[in-house]
Amino acid sequence: MDEQLKKLITEVCCYPDPSPERQKALNRLLMVIQQLSGIYQSGHQDYLEALNQTWEWVSRKVCEFEVRSPSFQQSLIIWINGYLKWRIKDLYTPDSKYTISLDRPIRNYEGDETTLLNILPDRQSPSITLDLLDIKIAQIQEVERQCLGDRIRQYIEQDEEGKLTASHPRKNPECHCQLLAMRLLLQQPAHKIADLARELNISNQTLYSHWKKNCLPLLREIGTNFGYEQ
Amino acid sequence: MTTTQPAQPDILSVPLPKNAHRWAEEFAAQQDSPQKGKQVYLNTLAVYAVHSYLKWLNVETALNQGDSWHRGLRAIFDVADLVLPGVGKLECRPVLPGEVAIVLPASMTPDRIGYVGVQFSQQLDYIELLGFAPAIAMTESPQILQIAQLQSLDALIEIIHKRTLLINLRQWVTGIFEPDWQPPELVFASNFRRISTITRSSTNSISRAKVIDLGRQVLLLVQLTATNSEVFDIRLRVYPGDNAIHLPANLQLIVFDETGNTSMEVQARSADDWMQLEFSCQHEEKFSVKIVLGETSLIEEFVV
Numbered sequence: 001m002d003e004q005l006k007k008l009i010t011e012v013c014c015y016p017d018p019s020p021e022r023q024k025a026l027n028r029l030l031m032v033i034q035q036l037s038g039i040y041q042s043g044h045q046d047y048l049e050a051l052n053q054t055w056e057w058v059s060r061k062v063c064e065f066e067v068r069s070p071s072f073q074q075s076l077i078i079w080i081n082g083y084l085k086w087r088i089k090d091l092y093t094p095d096s097k098y099t100i101s102l103d104r105p106i107r108n109y110e111g112d113e114t115t116l117l118n119i120l121p122d123r124q125s126p127s128i129t130l131d132l133l134d135i136k137i138a139q140i141q142e143v144e145r146q147c148l149g150d151r152i153r154q155y156i157e158q159d160e161e162g163k164l165t166a167s168h169p170r171k172n173p174e175c176h177c178q179l180l181a182m183r184l185l186l187q188q189p190a191h192k193i194a195d196l197a198r199e200l201n202i203s204n205q206t207l208y209s210h211w212k213k214n215c216l217p218l219l220r221e222i223g224t225n226f227g228y229e230q
Numbered sequence: 231m232t233t234t235q236p237a238q239p240d241i242l243s244v245p246l247p248k249n250a251h252r253w254a255e256e257f258a259a260q261q262d263s264p265q266k267g268k269q270v271y272l273n274t275l276a277v278y279a280v281h282s283y284l285k286w287l288n289v290e291t292a293l294n295q296g297d298s299w300h301r302g303l304r305a306i307f308d309v310a311d312l313v314l315p316g317v318g319k320l321e322c323r324p325v326l327p328g329e330v331a332i333v334l335p336a337s338m339t340p341d342r343i344g345y346v347g348v349q350f351s352q353q354l355d356y357i358e359l360l361g362f363a364p365a366i367a368m369t370e371s372p373q374i375l376q377i378a379q380l381q382s383l384d385a386l387i388e389i390i391h392k393r394t395l396l397i398n399l400r401q402w403v404t405g406i407f408e409p410d411w412q413p414p415e416l417v418f419a420s421n422f423r424r425i426s427t428i429t430r431s432s433t434n435s436i437s438r439a440k441v442i443d444l445g446r447q448v449l450l451l452v453q454l455t456a457t458n459s460e461v462f463d464i465r466l467r468v469y470p471g472d473n474a475i476h477l478p479a480n481l482q483l484i485v486f487d488e489t490g491n492t493s494m495e496v497q498a499r500s501a502d503d504w505m506q507l508e509f510s511c512q513h514e515e516k517f518s519v520k521i522v523l524g525e526t527s528l529i530e531e532f533v534v
Contacts, residue, residue, distance in 0.1 A: 017288055018287065018288040018289065020387050020388060020390075020391040023287045023288070023289070023387045024384045024387055026286070026287055027242070027287075027382075027383050027384060027387070030242055030286070031240060031241070031242055034242065034243055045248065046247075046248070048245040048246060048247040048248070048355055048356075049245070049247035049248060049249060051245045052244070052245045052247050052282050055244075055245075055286050056282075056285055056286045058286075059286040059287060059288070060288070147262075148260040148261075148262075148301060148302075148305055149260055149261040149262030149263070149266060149305050150262045152262075152302065152305045152306060153262050156306075181306075184336050184337065185306060185307065185308070185337060188263055188265035188266060189265070190308075190336075193336055208336075211336065212340075216337060216339065219306050219307070219337075220303065220306075220307075220339075222302070222306065223297075223300070223302035223303040223305065223306040223307065224300070224302055224303065225302065226301065226302030226305065226306075227300045227301050227302030227303060
């Protein structure tokens with residue numbers, strides 16, 4: 001294994017970063033490293049983020065790796081685990097790093113000295129302060145946003161401007177974009193194109209090309225517009 | 231005797247950190263049914279995972295520029311696209327335990343460079359990257375990709391690399407140009423010819439030009455005109471550079487199709503002012519242009 005790892009790392013390092021040759025060599029190296037036993041594992045809440053960042057770091061820095069123990073593999077694992085454990089700590093600490101004392105003296109808007117505790121909003125207070133307005137608005141919007149899917153469905157179902165129902169193959173007025181959108185996109189599970197074509201007595205090809213050429217652009221426009229509104 | 235080889239040595243595992251789940255939760259909460267919510271949740275995780283993997287390899291991605299990150303579009307369509315700036319869009323399809331094939335959604339737009347299979351397991355802590363399939367030419371019905379037929383991730387890297395070398399005419403339409411392709415006014419200003427004789431500008435066409443050095447300089451002008459359908463009309467013109475009046479005699483302009491076959495060519499006679507080739511291309515079609523002067527030649531590759 002030592003020889004294989006050495007060979008893979010040498011290969012990665014003989015190409016510039018980024019280059020397709022290096023990226024392919026990294027693919028092979030990462031596949032082997034991920035299978036090594038001894039990579040630190042943990043149930044820590046930040047472990048997966050730390051591991052993700054570790055693979056990025058390994059990919060970037062592997063050419064700086066120096067063997068320190070007789071076993072190449074052992075040495076590599078120690079090197080990787082060192083970074084991984086350090087990342088977990090690093091990700092976990094920001095919360096505590098910014099803990100500040102409520103009794104810390106600060107200046108209020110008028111320039112008078114007070115403490116942080118004094119200017120923090122009172123939890124019991126029913127009235128909303130300017131400081132909390134952002135959070136409040138975000139909460140209201142969250143409730144609104146949860147209905148986005150519903151509102152888009154309604155919009156398509158109602159099709160008030162008649163744009164979707166007006167678009168159909170010339171000889172098949174019933175095969176319009178509104179029906180296709182309902183059956184192929186909105187209904188779960190979605191219908192199959194072949195089944196729908198049989199039901200509407202229209203060829204697969206006609207239905208599919210109408211769908212792609214005319215319906216998808218219309219629906220894209222609707223989706224895009226819903227994305228802008230807040 | 232049995233060996234203790236890893237079961238699947240060709241598969242990369244990508245962690246799904248809290249951050250990925252936060253996005254997935256937020257996006258899923260906006261949907262109108264649990265099924266749609268689940269689809270959005272998994273699509274979001276799949277896109278995030280491929281984004282992470284490409285970050286390891288130092289490939290640039292723009293996570294929030296895809297339809298999958300657009301609140302209106304992901305609510306309507308089944309999308310799991312990831313934008314690779316200057317390269318194109320990758321579709322990252324979730325594969326659930328037991329599935330042997332990926333059914334591409336009927337609403338998929340034909341602008342993908344390819345598809346990555348993303349294997350989920352019961353525990354949503356990691357996914358496995360199954361492999362890659364390059365985009366298939368437009369067909370009459372939605373495509374099904376067999377997992378067993380996916381190519382390795384090396385094929386993905388190859389395609390990304392090839393596409394960074396291509397001149398992307400599709401991006402010209404959105405106002406993104408490669409730096410050596412300049413507005414014709416600029417390129418021709420330093421030359422003898424008056425611009426008005428060169429471009430009949432129309433609202434739906436875009437022109438760019440580039441100086442090409444073959445020992446003697448020539449100017450290559452590409453004019454792209456959008457039509458009503460998905461087809462673009464392309465006009466290539468070669469003008470003399472170096473303030474010359476005529477093109478060098480025997481200068482050749484050749485267009486190759488995707489498979490490398492010559493599809494058209496033209497050769498300058500002794501006193502030609504310019505020469506041109508005109509043709510049409512579909513979306514995603516590739517072509518290359520070769521300009522030959524004696525022993526010297528230069529190739530430019532394009533994708534529409």
